[in-house]
Amino acid sequence: MIRRHELSDAEWEFVGPLLPVSLRGRKRLDDRKVLNGIVWKFRTGTAWRDVPERYGPWATLH
Numbered sequence: 001m002i003r004r005h006e007l008s009d010a011e012w013e014f015v016g017p018l019l020p021v022s023l024r025g026r027k028r029l030d031d032r033k034v035l036n037g038i039v040w041k042f043r044t045g046t047a048w049r050d051v052p053e054r055y056g057p058w059a060t061l062h
Contacts, residue, residue, distance in 0.1 A: 005043045006036040029056050037061040 007015065012032055019031050028034075037055025041048060048062045055061060 005040040007032070007039060029060060034061060 015035065016032070019035075022028055033055055037051050037058075038061050040055060041051050041061065048058045051058050051061055
């Protein structure tokens with residue numbers, strides 16, 4: 001289910017391939033989930049600490 005403040009499938013198809021692929025270090029969280037959290041923050045205008053937990057830790061998004 002795509003929520004109002006998240007990237008649509010078409011937007012993700014455009015942005016997803018532009019993200020770097022990390023082969024070393026710790027495995028990253030789901031890029032789409034993190035990016036949706038960042039988009040949610042800027043579309044709603046709330047503080048980083050108020051981003052819902054479904055997007056991951058606010059410090060990761062920040």
